[in-house]
Amino acid sequence: MPQTKKRPSHIVLRGPTAICATAVLALVALSGCGSGSGGMGASTSDTNATSPKATTATVRLQNIAIKPSKVTIQRGSTVTWQWLDGHIDTAHNVTSLPGGPQFKASGTRQTGSYTVRFNTPGKYLYECTIHPASMQGEIVVE
Numbered sequence: 374m375p376q377t378k379k380r381p382s383h384i385v386l387r388g389p390t391a392i393c394a395t396a397v398l399a400l401v402a403l404s405g406c407g408s409g410s411g412g413m414g415a416s417t418s419d420t421n422a423t424s425p426k427a428t429t430a431t432v433r434l435q436n437i438a439i440k441p442s443k444v445t446i447q448r449g450s451t452v453t454w455q456w457l458d459g460h461i462d463t464a465h466n467v468t469s470l471p472g473g474p475q476f477k478a479s480g481t482r483q484t485g486s487y488t489v490r491f492n493t494p495g496k497y498l499y500e501c502t503i504h505p506a507s508m509q510g511e512i513v514v515e
């Protein structure tokens with residue numbers, strides 16, 4: 374008696390089996406689409422990562438000023454600050470302002486240079502904390 378009832382349950386099992394087969398087909402179709410568009414997407418982002426011209430910008434810390442005070446670069450580029458006020462015994466630093474994207478502060482010094490690579494687009498505001506009134510700068514990373 375229960376055996377006859379099991380037969381319909383076997384038939385019911387064919388339903389999910391058929392659905393599984395459909396799901397597999399769908400997955401194959403999806404994975405086919407996915408690998409195609411995924412490959413396209415990856416190559417597109419690779420192009421974006423490499424095709425903007427990475428550059429090196431130089432900023433002078435001289436006469437208690439930042440020159441140029443605003444620099445625009447492509448992501449992946451570097452900015453090098455040069456300390457040029459050592460001869461007047463004046464030290465500077467470059468320090469991110471709070472509230473925006475940050476980069477590692479240079480520390481205070483009188484000579485030499487400091488280079489930061491910017492990989493993340495954004496508007497980086499900074500200052501020399503010793504001379505904030507006259508030494509404010511901006512790095513725009515595109």
Ligand SMILES: [Cu+2]
Pocket residue numbers: 437464465466501502503504508
């Ligand atoms: Cu300064």
